[in-house]
Amino acid sequence: MRIFLTGATGFVGSAIVPELLRSGHRVLGLTRSEAGARKLIEAGVEPHRGTLDDPDGLRRGAAQADGVIHTAFDHDDFTNFVANCDKDRRAIEALGAALAGSDRPLLITSGAGIGSPDGGGPAREDVFDRAHPNPRIASELAGAALLEAGVNVSVVRLPQVHDTVKQGLITYLIDLARRTGVSAYVGDGANRWAAAPVLDVARLYALAFARREAGARYHAVAEEGVAARDIAQTIGRCLKLPAVALAPEDAAAHFGWLAAFVGLDMPASSALTRARLGWHPTGRGLIEDLERMDYSRPPA
Template sequence: MRIFLTGATGFIGSALVLELIKADHQVVGVTRSDAGAEALAAAGAEVYRGTLEDPEGLRDGAAKAEAVIHTAFDHDFSRFVENCEKDKRVIAALGAALAGSDRPLVITSGVGMGSPGHGQLAIEDVFNASHPNPRIASEMAGNALLDAGVNVSVVRLPQVHNPVKQGLISPLIGIAREKGVSAYVGEGRNRFSAGHLSDAARLYRLAVEKRQPGARYHAVGE
């Protein structure tokens, strides 16, 4: 398939480019920079210039694809609510490009969106429209498209890591190395979901190939 991929030069997106090409898909990767364009070309992907601030430009690129995977997100957490709303607009634009067809759109959310309430286990079957996390806006946008007949599925990400990067806990690891001790809360029995980068990339590929409308996948391996 010819797959339009946002976030193609990001942590997950760059691994996904290689995963898709290895499976004989043609990747059109979105980037805003010259460095990103060079990296995509070197990986064997076609380059498409675009930004999250220009959803109509992304819509134009998606319209020429056989499938769309949306992994891009603005991770400036000082503007998290605003960025979630921006993601909602981008998802709506990408879905509009696929309207009237069975071409799949795979969007991204967080594994916590599958929790029915505070302190409860997150599961794939749960969609909690009243979830207090602003990231639920992404899934709300996906559901609106699904109701309009667009083939939408969602990958819910946990903490994603590889040997080089450990996501949000990387600063804590750095502090532990500096101090020689690792802090923990309470008795240290807290647990959180995680998954390896290569497994997350594989899941996105399988999701776009399966083309199952309304499916929710937790990219959790640990």
């Protein structure tokens, strides 16, 4: 099959590429830049120049493919997170429009936090609250509307995805610790973040895409929850900086835009995903990847 992969140069997308190539697929990869196009060619991917803001370009990419995996997302400025989630909604609508009237699958990306149930407890695949306060719900609402219109849409929800170079939002916490001289957490730091190694995540995308199950929601979660305090203490140890507890009222001043996330309890289950896909993550845990990271390298 020929698969249009958005975000093909990104952390997650570039790990999905070899999974797809190994399965005998051809990959058409979206990128905004000439440097991205060169990187894709080196990886065995045919570049498709375009942006998330250009629905015609997205439609053209999808129209040339037997299916689409959408991992692109504008992370350039997290203070624009709400607007960027809305941009993602429009991109999903454009990709879906090109697939309408066919059974060609569209696999989109969301965050594991979207599955958190009202009454607390780990996020679950079968939880889909249209009024969820997390702005990323925009991506899933766009997918749900396409599904109702007959497009074969499924969703992969991601936790903190990690290797020894990048670790989702934790990469920004490391950068903040370097700049402020402390590795901080909020309150007692017992709040948890779900996590998964990037290569296991990539394998899950390939499995989910092959399954083509319209309406399925998958959680690429290897560790249900790693305590924020353990994360902060590991970063502190590795950077030789103190780990400090901050009162919730002091979080905004220290963490800036990260304050919206850092105190959240975001555990997530992948029990249904494992049963449905036979997916069994085998990579290292988040703390071990943080311990093995080379902190003398400039931030990713």
